[in-house]
């Protein structure tokens with residue numbers, strides 16, 4: 398009830414003093430409600446933690462199961478001609494039905510892999526890695542699709558990716574894997590009235606497949622525009638599946654974009670556009686009107702496309718993105734939360750017995766620790782897997798945006814954290 402409602406509902410027999418008392422009480426009530434509302438909004442928005450509108454409220458706290466759960470690999474299937482992207486179908490060992498997830502979310506795996514040659518003496522090495530769910534929620538299985546990661550082209554002497562090669566070379570049907578519950582803030586808005594633009598670059602197609610398959614199953618009338626950027630048909634994952642979906646679902650507009658078409662690749666048959674997925678292409682091919690954009694791909698694509706969408710005029714609240722590793726994406730106008738992180742401060746690593754001076758040169762406490770030779774675990778390096786979670790004995794750590802991983806009380810994530818006061822870390 399508003400102040401005017403209260404005054405309007407005051408009995409006509411009231412004296413002037415009684416009326417004044419009612420008005421004062423109503424004013425005080427409005428003030429109290431106003432302050433309460435502001436405080437609640439600031440708290441729920443996590444002031445200083447979300448420079449960019451998150452896709453939705455944090456969901457990790459609602460994890461479907463605590464800790465690790467065992468899954469058996471029920472099936473493996475390559476998804477591309479080059480056989481560099483393999484799907485793994487996972488069924489829970491406990492036989493209980495699988496909880497649904499939000500299309501776009503990921504699973505985290507704990508793996509014991511053969512170590513890099515430098516640490517061969519230590520036997521197997523425990524690592525954690527995240528993989529997006531690549532199918533719509535099904536009660537009987539989860540599916541992830543993993544791309545084999547070679548050594549970087551400019552450093553062929555490095556060893557190939559630990560987890561992805563372990564999956565491709567060693568994880569077989571019948572094997573049991575330890576998996577954390579689906580998590581992540583990157584998932585499709587369930588409102589069927591807002592057309593979705595799904596942009597996947599390379600293996601970034603996996604969360605888009607989940608969103609797309611969920612849409613066609615549950616919201617077949619919803620307009621979906623899929624842009625899939627890749628080099629050529631050799632690495633074109635889910636090719637037949639996507640073509641079949643597009644043929645039977647007129648609400649889907651499929652835009653396959655090859656940057657280096659092969660000799661036998663045919664424009665119009667294998668792909669619709671040469672080049673890259675950029676704003677120019679979106680401008681030419683999307684109809685007018687509001688769309689929600691979902692972007693996932695290599696760092697270079699994210700860093701170019703995401704700010705360009707905002708510059709084009711897409712409201713920040715309609716741009717959702719996820720990187721599969723460290724990728725600093727900054728939208729125009731987003732406040733620089735990290736500017737308030739300390740430029741010079743002491744950081745003590747208790748177990749290592751080292752006190753070092755943070756000078757603002759490193760992008761994260763993980764980079765800082767590694768540069769000084771301090772042994773710390775890491776996985777995704779983007780706040781998703783929890784591998785770098787470290788006990789925070791003293792001080793405060795600041796994050797540019799709320800990490801996907803649900804940080805335990807009294808701990809911090811080194812890979813996305815920077816000090817905002819002197820620190821003592823357990824590492």
Ligand SMILES: Cc1cc2nc3c(=O)[nH]c(=O)nc-3n(C[C@H](O)[C@H](O)[C@H](O)COP(=O)(O)OP(=O)(O)OC[C@H]3O[C@@H](n4cnc5c(N)ncnc54)[C@H](O)[C@@H]3O)c2cc1C
Nearest residue numbers: 527528529543544548555556557558559560561603721777
């Ligand atoms: C939320 C999320 C979802 C994801 N979803 C998917 C998905 O659906 N599918 C998918 O395939 N991936 C996905 N990823 C990426 C995945 O988690 C892994 O990062 C990826 O598989 C690479 O891990 P790896 O262990 O194979 O490589 P790493 O062992 O981490 O190596 C990465 C690279 O570093 C190189 N390297 C080796 N030694 C050195 C050195 N000394 N110095 C520098 N570089 C070195 C390696 O050669 C390799 O190129 C996702 C990531 C996140 C965060």
Ligand code: FES
Nearest residue numbers: 776778782783812
């Ligand atoms: S390395 Fe994955 S959360 Fe930090």
